[in-house]
Each structure stands twice: as C-alpha cells, then as structure tokens.
Amino acid sequence: MNFPDNLRYTRDHEWILLLEDGATALVGITDFAQSELGDIVFVETKPVGTTVAAHEVFGTVEAVKTVADLYAPVAGEIVAVNESLDSAEVVNRSPYDEGWIVKIRVASANEVEALLSPADYRALIGE
Numbered sequence: 001m002n003f004p005d006n007l008r009y010t011r012d013h014e015w016i017l018l019l020e021d022g023a024t025a026l027v028g029i030t031d032f033a034q035s036e037l038g039d040i041v042f043v044e045t046k047p048v049g050t051t052v053a054a055h056e057v058f059g060t061v062e063a064v065k066t067v068a069d070l071y072a073p074v075a076g077e078i079v080a081v082n083e084s085l086d087s088a089e090v091v092n093r094s095p096y097d098e099g100w101i102v103k104i105r106v107a108s109a110n111e112v113e114a115l116l117s118p119a120d121y122r123a124l125i126g127e
Helices: 031-039 109-113 120-126
Strands: 014-018 024-028 039-044 057-063 067-071 075-079 100-104
Touching: 014 109, 024 031, 100 109
Parallel strands: none
Antiparallel strands: 014 024, 024 100, 039 057, 057 067, 075 100
C-alpha cells in the first residue's frame, strides 16, 4: 500500500493535502480505502459552496460491493469538485493524484496538522 509522507490521514480513511497557499486542501480516500471498496463506479459530493464541519459527511463513494460515506477531515468550504470523477474508476487507479475528490478552503490549517501522520495511519490499519 502507498501512503505518501506529505499527506495527513483520518480514521475514516480520507487523506488531506494542505496546498502551498496554506488556505486550501485537496481531500480524497486512501489507497487502503479504495482497495477495500473494490471497483468504484460513482462518487457523489455536496456542491461547491457547501460549508462542512470536521467529520461531517460530504459525499458518498459507490462501489460494486457497497456504498461508503465520505467524511470531511477538517472544517471548511468545498470550493471545487474533481471533474475527473465522471470516470469514477480514477479513484481506484490514482487515489492520491488524479483521484482527489474535493478541494476545501480550510477553516484552520492547524486542524490539518492534528490529523494522523502516515506512520499513525499505517499503525491504524495494521501495516
């Protein structure tokens, strides 16, 4: 499994990357999550402009086997949804790059740093 060192992780298997501007972040699901879900066929999110609280459901991922909720790692406003998700299998193929799900304007960058480190996330999933 791949867990990039420049990301932070949640216990719900989302990742977040604070962008260089320090105010926005990309959010997606981890390599572990996409492998557990299997073939992803559809991703649905709340619309751009929606404000979400940390740990609030902001969408769903539908796979052949199941449907899973997506939880916001931090509080903020959804400012973009990945247009590549029209082909939802991009999340399976490239969960950390092309398969990001939403961009959030974060309420506090400190919330990002409080999330799980790559080592903490590996321990969580037993790797």
